Amino acid sequence: MQHKAEVAIVGAGIAGLKAAASLVDLGCSVVVLEANDRVGGRLKASEVAGRVVDVGGQWVGARHTVLLEEARRLGIDTYPQFAKGRTQLQLQGRLTRFTGDVPRMPLLALLEVARLQRLWARDMATVPAAAPWTARNAREWDAMSLESWILDHLHTAGARAFARIVPRGAWAAEAAQVSYLWFLDALRQCEGFGYLMAVEGGMLDAKFMGGMHQIARRLAEELGDRVMLSAPVRRIRQDNAGVVLATDQGEVEARFAIIAAPPGPIASIQFEPHLPALRDGLQQRMPMGLIIKAAVAYPTPFWRVAGFSGQVATDDDVLGIVMDDTQDTGPAILLCFIEGEEALAMSAAVPAERRRRVLASLVRFFGPEAAEPIGYDDNDWTREPWTHGYVGAMPPGVMTRFGAALREPCGRIHWAGTETATEWAGCIEGAMRSGLRAAEEVARRRNQ
Ligand SMILES: Cc1cc2nc3c(=O)[nH]c(=O)nc-3n(C[C@H](O)[C@H](O)[C@H](O)COP(=O)(O)OP(=O)(O)OC[C@H]3O[C@@H](n4cnc5c(N)ncnc54)[C@H](O)[C@@H]3O)c2cc1C
Structure with missing residues (x-):
């Protein structure tokens, strides 16, 4: 034809x-x-306990004007991300629970977390939007991985662990696998660390009714x-x-x-x-972040009753991030993100084993009620043949050498x-x- x-x-x-x-x-x-x-x-629907859920992209940021305008035109409403109650952060086996934006950490680690945000903001501000490869320090920053930067600039185990969950949570990529220059540009694209991590008024502000x-x-x-x-x-x-x-x-x-x-x-x-070699080379050098997204349904949001927001971030569990996705009607839902190296390992497991391990983790964070879901589904994006994962990221050396080919016809x-x-x-x-x-x-x- x-x-x-x-x-x-x-x-x-x-x-x-x-x-x-x-x-x-x-x-x-x-x-x-x-x-x-x-x-x-990478936008895909599934159904869990009778509710349609997004197993791909889902959150709309408060400044995502094109997307919000499209939704308005189509008559699709948003609902806010629930964020009341205690958040759980587990770094290197140490679980803390806190309300507000400041995690509970040993004082030295907390000071370093504040410092790393200042350093990222300072470096990010020097990366030009349409041509990050022309930044003053582009060569130096592109020659190192984010992991090398972390080891050079941070000294406490807590701050290092905290820094490593940022690329995993945001782009399903390991700090050792992305260049520091690419990471700074990715942060800049999302208006910096504060906006990237924020719920109300930030990247995780809202979701769409019906998906x-x-x-x-x-x-x-x-x-x-x-x-x-x-x-x-x-x-x-x-x-x-x-x-x-x-x-x-x-x-x-x-x-x-x-x-x-x-x-x-x-x-x-x-x-x-x-x-051309530049374009061909670029395509061979932008591996996708690895991710499996699971939706787990319960009759009620029992974690809210116990004072939890449903939000979890970890560096040492099969789950990297957990978020509440409960609406006013229908089942209560926890969304679970398995990212980076954990996704690689879990992709090799059969679905029943993945389910068992996700539920075991949820029990550790939310108690025994988490063991009795009324629905479960996950989507292994590493096995989607036309996508392969979350988003293409650049390892060291790629941005400065091949970046110029990104949009060049x-x-x-x-x-x-x-x-x-x-x-x-x-x-x-x-x-x-x-x-x-x-x-x-x-x-x-x-x-x-
Ligand atoms: C689990 C997950 C959660 C996410 N969460 C969020 C979120 O909350 N908020 C957010 O803003 N973003 C999120 N994202 C990212 C977001 O979904 C993507 O950035 C966006 O959907 C990408 O759209 P795209 O059109 O660029 O690419 P894609 O959606 O990848 O579209 C490319 C299309 O090309 C097709 N294709 C590929 N090769 C060929 C070929 N040879 N011939 C014909 N067709 C081909 C593919 O099948 C696909 O349909 C998430 C992504 C994932 C995977």
């Missing part, structure tokens, strides 16, 4: 869908080619038969006249292509002519996807803004 459109978009994640919607508004004909048999990519995934589904419904499912793009050929994309459902001819997929899956597409091929964003990269907001930016690039060329 042969299709024709002005612009072919690879990937019906939120970036590809937003790019398509924006081009359609400009009167441009588009086709969106999606490898999976569903839209949404985040429905924003992708609704956008795809509006695009109608412009979206082709089960159509993985295997090969892209381009010349002066246009692009031809070979999918499992036939070929698509277009004037331009926008690739809106994570770096790993893009690397499996065959390009003719071959992509290759002939008629333009790049979108959250990893290419200059603001809110890694987030749904960044993905949407990247789609808008790529659509604008193509719209400008279309009129030339």
Whole structure:
């Protein structure tokens, strides 16, 4: 089967869908080619104890204006993240419970945690938004991992452990696996440590009634038969006249292509002519953070009665982060994030074993009632063939050498996807803004 459109978009994640919607508004004909048999990519729904839950992206930050505007347009309401009560922080086997923003730690460690935030804020402020590889200290910072920085700058075991849970909790990446420069840029993209970690008014401010995934589904419904499912793009050929994309459902001819997929899956597409070495090299060097997200349902939010917010952060448990996801009606839910090296180990376990280990952890934090859920489901993102994980991160040496290729068009091929964003990269907001930016690039060329 042969299709024709002005612009072919690879990937019906939120970036590809937003790019398509924006081009359609400009009167441009588009086709969106999606490898999976569903839209949404890293936005995905599941059902636990009769309630629809997001097993992919879910929180909307208070400053995520594009996403909030889209939801408003679609008539989808938010509900606030519950955060009343005691938070639990377990570092290196030491469990503390506290209210407010300041964790309970030995004084020296606490002072170092405050210092590390000042140092990160200072260094982050010198990283230019659209070109972090041009920062004054770019070479030095990109030559070291975040772990090397931690070992050089922090001396207490508590502050070191605290610093290591930041990349794991935010990007499912280990401190030893990301460059300090990439980490600073990722922090900058999320407006710094304070905003990244904050619930009320911050990154974890709210969620959508009925789930985040429905924003992708609704956008795809509006695009109608412009979206082709089960159509993985295997090969892209381009010349002066246009692009031809070979999918499992036939070929698509277009004037331009926008690739809106994570770096790993893009690397499996065959390009003719071959992509420039810089772009090709980038795709091979941005591994995805490893994550499994579990939703555990109970008849009531018993932890609230015991004075807990439901929020847990740990560095030495199978669970990295736990959050309350209870709404006014329906079952009470705890969301559990298994990240980084723990995700690698748990991905090898059979589902029943994963469930057993998640429940055992919840019992340690919330007591015996946690052993009796009425529903459980988890999604192992390391096994999603068209995504591979959470978000593409850069190990040492990649940003300064290959970063410039992130958004640079290759002939008629333009790049979108959250990893290419200059603001809110890694987030749904960044993905949407990247789609808008790529659509604008193509719209400008279309009129030339
Ligand atoms: C567990 C989890 C929790 C998260 N939580 C949050 C959160 O709370 N808040 C937040 O802001 N962000 C969160 N994120 C991140 C957020 O979900 C992503 O940043 C965003 O959804 C990425 O959108 P995208 O369109 O760039 O990429 P994707 O969603 O990955 O879309 C890319 C699409 O391309 C398709 N594709 C790949 N290769 C091909 C091919 N060859 N041919 C055709 N199609 C192809 C894929 O199937 C996919 O549908 C989370 C992510 C995960 C995994």
